[in-house]
Amino acid sequence: LPSPIPCSLAQPVTPDLLVSPHSQDGDLSSECPEDRGNWTGRLDFLLSCIGYCVGLGNVWRFPYRAYTNGGGAFLVPYFIMLAICGIPIFFMELSLGQFSSLGPLAVWKISPLFKGVGMGTILIVSLVAIYYNMIIAYVLFYLFASLTSNLPWQHCGNWWNTDLCLDHHVVKGGNTTFPINITNTVSPSEEYWSRYVLHIQGSSGIGDPGRIRWNLCLCLLLSWTIVYLCILKGVKSSGKVVYFTATFPYLILVMLLIRGVTLEGAWKGIRFYLTPQFDHLLSSKVWIEAALQIFYSLGVGFGGLLTFASYNTFHQNIYRDTFIVTLGNAITSILAGFAIFSVLGYMSQELGVPVNQVAKAGPGLAFVVYPQAMTMLPLSPFWSFLFFFMLLTLGLDSQFAFMETIVTAVTDEFPYYLRPKKASFSAVICIALFLMGLILTTEGGMYWLVLLDDYSAGFGLMVVVITTCLVVTRIYGIKRFCRDIHMMLGFKPGPYFRACWMVLSPATMMALLVYNIVKYQPSEYGSYRFPTWAEVLGILMGVLSCLMIPLGMVVAVLREEGTLWERVQQASRPAMDWGPSLEENRTGMYVASLAGSQSPKPLMVHMRKYGGITSYENTAIEVDREMEEEDEEESMM
Numbered sequence: 001l002p003s004p005i006p007c008s009l010a011q012p013v014t015p016d017l018l019v020s021p022h023s024q025d026g027d028l029s030s031e032c033p034e035d036r037g038n039w040t041g042r043l044d045f046l047l048s049c050i051g052y053c054v055g056l057g058n059v060w061r062f063p064y065r066a067y068t069n070g071g072g073a074f075l076v077p078y079f080i081m082l083a084i085c086g087i088p089i090f091f092m093e094l095s096l097g098q099f100s101s102l103g104p105l106a107v108w109k110i111s112p113l114f115k116g117v118g119m120g121t122i123l124i125v126s127l128v129a130i131y132y133n134m135i136i137a138y139v140l141f142y143l144f145a146s147l148t149s150n151l152p153w154q155h156c157g158n159w160w161n162t163d164l165c166l167d168h169h170v171v172k173g174g175n176t177t178f179p180i181n182i183t184n185t186v187s188p189s190e191e192y193w194s195r196y197v198l199h200i201q202g203s204s205g206i207g208d209p210g211r212i213r214w215n216l217c218l219c220l221l222l223s224w225t226i227v228y229l230c231i232l233k234g235v236k237s238s239g240k241v242v243y244f245t246a247t248f249p250y251l252i253l254v255m256l257l258i259r260g261v262t263l264e265g266a267w268k269g270i271r272f273y274l275t276p277q278f279d280h281l282l283s284s285k286v287w288i289e290a291a292l293q294i295f296y297s298l299g300v301g302f303g304g305l306l307t308f309a310s311y312n313t314f315h316q317n318i319y320r321d322t323f324i325v326t327l328g329n330a331i332t333s334i335l336a337g338f339a340i341f342s343v344l345g346y347m348s349q350e351l352g353v354p355v356n357q358v359a360k361a362g363p364g365l366a367f368v369v370y371p372q373a374m375t376m377l378p379l380s381p382f383w384s385f386l387f388f389f390m391l392l393t394l395g396l397d398s399q400f401a402f403m404e405t406i407v408t409a410v411t412d413e414f415p416y417y418l419r420p421k422k423a424s425f426s427a428v429i430c431i432a433l434f435l436m437g438l439i440l441t442t443e444g445g446m447y448w449l450v451l452l453d454d455y456s457a458g459f460g461l462m463v464v465v466i467t468t469c470l471v472v473t474r475i476y477g478i479k480r481f482c483r484d485i486h487m488m489l490g491f492k493p494g495p496y497f498r499a500c501w502m503v504l505s506p507a508t509m510m511a512l513l514v515y516n517i518v519k520y521q522p523s524e525y526g527s528y529r530f531p532t533w534a535e536v537l538g539i540l541m542g543v544l545s546c547l548m549i550p551l552g553m554v555v556a557v558l559r560e561e562g563t564l565w566e567r568v569q570q571a572s573r574p575a576m577d578w579g580p581s582l583e584e585n586r587t588g589m590y591v592a593s594l595a596g597s598q599s600p601k602p603l604m605v606h607m608r609k610y611g612g613i614t615s616y617e618n619t620a621i622e623v624d625r626e627m628e629e630e631d632e633e634e635s636m637m
Helices: 044-053 055-061 062-068 073-100 107-110 112-145 166-173 190-196 216-229 234-243 249-259 265-273 278-282 285-298 306-307 318-351 363-375 378-415 415-441 443-457 459-489 495-518 532-558 562-574 590-594 600-612 617-636
Strands: none
Touching: 044 234, 044 306, 044 318, 044 378, 055 062, 055 285, 055 318, 055 363, 055 378, 062 073, 062 265, 062 285, 062 318, 062 590, 073 107, 073 265, 073 278, 073 306, 073 318, 073 495, 107 112, 107 378, 107 459, 107 532, 112 216, 112 363, 112 378, 112 415, 112 443, 112 459, 112 532, 112 562, 190 363, 216 234, 216 415, 234 249, 234 378, 249 265, 249 318, 249 378, 265 318, 278 378, 285 318, 285 590, 306 378, 306 590, 318 363, 318 600, 363 378, 378 415, 415 443, 443 532, 459 495, 459 532, 532 562
């Protein structure tokens, strides 16, 4: 494929960042920035998006959210919120990335005044990448621990167990007929997690992290090494790895599902998961929870979708891909609920307690409840290994996306310097984030992980998404954005997408933001309450990503000339080189913005140069005609 800005077109007006520091007259000659690259296979992009969206949250958050918010009735607000703010924002992010072939920072050539939104995105993604890889490290720890004939969390009596430990195998073997009160007891799997894996008893709280747990540190090092090796050559290498990491979890999920539904008492759990309680739909909390699940599950606002789409060819059908990924993600979440709750139903029957006493969300489900359920099955190490291998593959491709987002964003800003050294730059980023994540491997590391999880991608991420939505529709203009999509895909988005982008999606996001602020609750881990300084630190994490927006505005305004208002107006307009990155795709109005183009009818020049009219160039003629008609209407008014 040709390089994003052809060398033959390099003139003094070429953007500064693309010019070699050794080139005095602006002519790049042989010193063009290295080619960005593209996906090498037809399914690379689609599988990468599926792998990115289908992550740990589908397994450990959706099923729990569904059962606490009305069971089967939760699917009503879930799919409505998917239609209102999931699918439209997903499509918007893919469109921006594919149209410009730029990462989350450089894409703000669309309106340089708001480049701070891109900086906020990178800050959020960096914080999330630090703790997300720690979760993958925990998964690796359990994966290795499953390579044994007897799972280490199966029985009490180990050095890490306390007098409160209750082994269900012993209870069951004793043929106890009366129901057991398990409220003041602890399962072996819970003590294994908190007292052996985390060794949390060595820390008194977030201010006292204690010593580094070297086995966890090595697992974290291994997880960063795996991630680095997979993103070593950018999308060319990660695009191949996702053929395995995006598809294999489905095979394991189906195996766990079949095993789950064949267990005694499984339907007890499934009934508990799906029984609709329609009275819940009158509660605003349920609708907010549905929107939050969609928001975080699809990964909008993190820049991953935009980054992946930026490596597409210009006419890739992202409209079709949007529906495949978003609906596939929703179906996966529902399937995971069956796999989880069928096992929880069996577990509740074995223990003789209600399902709601064994159901948990988050790490508690993945590292305590489900591992305990595995010990009740024949061939328990095999099922445990499968479960954690599924979590590993689910987590890895989301982490690929986070890392690719950071690396692409920075290399697109400095293509001349960093693109040839992309592998080395990726290594520097991985090492830096590994070192920052070392505090998570300490005895009090779980407190820091909870703090990062609660605040790094909270209201800051919502502000980023709301701002992006408003800038594209209000400042860049919904008509112009739809024209760009028309030029790229050959058709305009319908009234459904326009209504969502203009009103419904931003309004829903605003409601989420207000709800999060009004219903703010301090972080906690079990019975531990975080001190005030930790809460302030967490809030600052969220505020810092928001502060990037006004900071970016100040920088953009200072770079312009004229009065303050003139500077703001100039900075809010698209940059001169905004548009498709390849010359042959710059049809219609965008040809005039190419370096050296001075033709009054640039499309005709373009057609003569590339020979004939394609269906997409036909679209460009239509777009030009529409613009001329609109200009005439405005002049008449």
